[in-house]
Amino acid sequence: MATTIRTSPELWGEEARKFDYEASENGKKPTPQLSREDEQKLREFFQRSRDFIFPWQKNS
Numbered sequence: 001m002a003t004t005i006r007t008s009p010e011l012w013g014e015e016a017r018k019f020d021y022e023a024s025e026n027g028k029k030p031t032p033q034l035s036r037e038d039e040q041k042l043r044e045f046f047q048r049s050r051d052f053i054f055p056w057q058k059n060s
Contacts, residue, residue: 011019
């Protein structure tokens with residue numbers, strides 16, 4: 001059963017077009033895969049998330 005995916009309010013303009021294009025192209029592949037650049041972005045994002053310190057913890 002297919003589920004409707006609502007558009008994301010965070011994606012606008014060129015970034016939304018690029019995301020939509022890449023999603024469509026990946027959907028045609030046997031196994032969707034991220035580019036090396038996207039994998040690196042995710043690794044950096046996860047590292048920043050692990051290193052994040054809440055403001056109330058900074059004074060401790």
